[in-house]
Amino acid sequence: MIQQTIEQKLHQTFNPTHLDVRNESNMHNVPPGSESHFKVIIVSDSFNGERLVARHRKVNSVLADELAGPVHALAIHTYTPEEWKKQSQLAPDSPNCAGGGK
Template identity: 45%
Template structure:
């Protein structure tokens, strides 16, 4: 029970920090239909103890309100004993329809609850250099 409380407290702190960061950056926290589908499918398939779904489409070329680029942080007991590639395959399997349709890019952090307790930090995502931005850097 103590471990469960620790996980809950850690998750609450991380979500609160993420919400505050998004507010400072002027990002909307509302989820569109693709984000909601991603969240629901990952919840059903992996029963995570922690799940973050972040729409990063605003960092890429495309129309306002697009839902094509996402990052997910999934913490699940289902990942226990699995190598990183197998964890990613489980996430991809859950999101097969989205990956075949509107979802263009997906960054995945897949950890067990113990790994999340040991290190809840999520690596920063690099800036997008695709599409028209590539032309501006002289590539």
């Protein structure tokens, strides 16, 4: 449910050419079925000319309600279409949880 909300908001705001929202809660020490840790990979022309910090601020702003509530952690990977192509359409893997997760 939260994952769908995140996807909808990011689609509406950034009109991405690629969007991958992953619920990574299972990688952490949280109850089964939790929606508290997410990874967002978003590719959009709206990031052209933007520094990384500005891109992340925009994503955080769009998801402010979720970050103020149920979302505990959000890994953000933002790319322009050209950057995404140079990345071979791959984002870095998330690190293992250091807090006693699985």
